[in-house]
Amino acid sequence: MVEAYQRRSALNHFGLAARANQGGHATAGVILGESAHRTIINIRGDANDAAFTNAVKSVTGVDVPTKANTVNKAGEVSILWLGPDEWWVVTTPDRSDELVPALRQAFQGQHAAVIDVSESRTVITISGAKARDVLARGISLDLHPQVFGPGQCAQTGMSKCNVLLHQTDDKPSYDIYVLKSFSDYLWQWTEKIATNFGLAIGA
Amino acid sequence: MFLITCPYCGARDEHEFGYGHEAHIVRPTPAEYEQMSDAEWAQYLFMRKNPKGVHFERWVHTKGCRRWFNVARHTVTHEILAVYEMGKPAPQIDTEKK
Ligand SMILES: [Zn+2]
Numbered sequence: 001m002v003e004a005y006q007r008r009s010a011l012n013h014f015g016l017a018a019r020a021n022q023g024g025h026a027t028a029g030v031i032l033g034e035s036a037h038r039t040i041i042n043i044r045g046d047a048n049d050a051a052f053t054n055a056v057k058s059v060t061g062v063d064v065p066t067k068a069n070t071v072n073k074a075g076e077v078s079i080l081w082l083g084p085d086e087w088w089v090v091t092t093p094d095r096s097d098e099l100v101p102a103l104r105q106a107f108q109g110q111h112a113a114v115i116d117v118s119e120s121r122t123v124i125t126i127s128g129a130k131a132r133d134v135l136a137r138g139i140s141l142d143l144h145p146q147v148f149g150p151g152q153c154a155q156t157g158m159s160k161c162n163v164l165l166h167q168t169d170d171k172p173s174y175d176i177y178v179l180k181s182f183s184d185y186l187w188q189w190t191e192k193i194a195t196n197f198g199l200a201i202g203a
Numbered sequence: 204m205f206l207i208t209c210p211y212c213g214a215r216d217e218h219e220f221g222y223g224h225e226a227h228i229v230r231p232t233p234a235e236y237e238q239m240s241d242a243e244w245a246q247y248l249f250m251r252k253n254p255k256g257v258h259f260e261r262w263v264h265t266k267g268c269r270r271w272f273n274v275a276r277h278t279v280t281h282e283i284l285a286v287y288e289m290g291k292p293a294p295q296i297d298t299e300k301k
């Protein structure tokens with residue numbers, strides 16, 4: 001893990017913190033921001049094996065979601081479905097040093113894996129009445145509220161980038177997980193589209 | 204452009220997927236290697252079906268769950284007649300009707 005005092009977010013050069021102070025949030029159709037440095041831990045195992053699901057629950061306090069493209073959350077920890085035997089444990093920054101060894105310990109003797117991928121991604125947050133319209137310009141998924149709502153996630157393409165999209169509430173708000181090396185491009189693309197709908201920068 | 208129903212994620216745009224060519228090609232066992240002629244190796248390595256009709260093929264959900272699976276697709280209409288997991292046998296499909 002990078003020393004916290006040296007760490008800069010992938011979108012640091014856009015000066016988002018300063019721009020967030022410029023206001024406009026009350027009238028904005030879209031609020032964009034970055035949620036940097038989240039703890040993201042990739043886990044793999046057999047969801048039909050109670051030893052695996054119990055181990056995950058005992059360490060994280062969250063039930064492993066077995067329904068495709070869903071998220072379970074308890075307290076500060078979310079578990080996002082990636083595949084039939086693959087999930088992300090996502091939480092606040094700097095939890096890997098504690099959670100990774102705990103998960104490895106809990107999985108001992110199982111055909112399971114734990115990999116810290118926190119430094120691979122950053123999260124672009126998008127929220128507001130027009131958020132869906134912005135996403136629809138770059139995502140082929142049907143995001144209509146009857147089809148895709150809070151607590152659902154999907155890995156998909158967004159304007160040529162591979163992303164994981166997670167709807168967090170019905171404002172609607174979404175987290176867009178993207179590889180850091182793609183994040184400069186994806187931010188610029190998203191900001192350009194969002195400008196058409198009244199943009200403010202979130203803190 | 205067409206929709207493919209990933210057996211794990213559900214219906215997604217074709218652009219999320221990669222194509223993996225003919226399914227159900229069985230690799231020879233080490234015991235069989237020794238017995239195989241060049242012609243049999245060529246058959247295994249290079250010769251592929253190219254039907255006008257139902258084709259059993261592999262796809263991967265590249266931009267989604269990244270899992271491989273099998274698809275039965277009609278090569279003229281592009282109609283997807285079946286989607287099934289890796290390791291499952293090819294389903295019976297009434298090709299006369301199609
Ligand atoms: Zn899938």
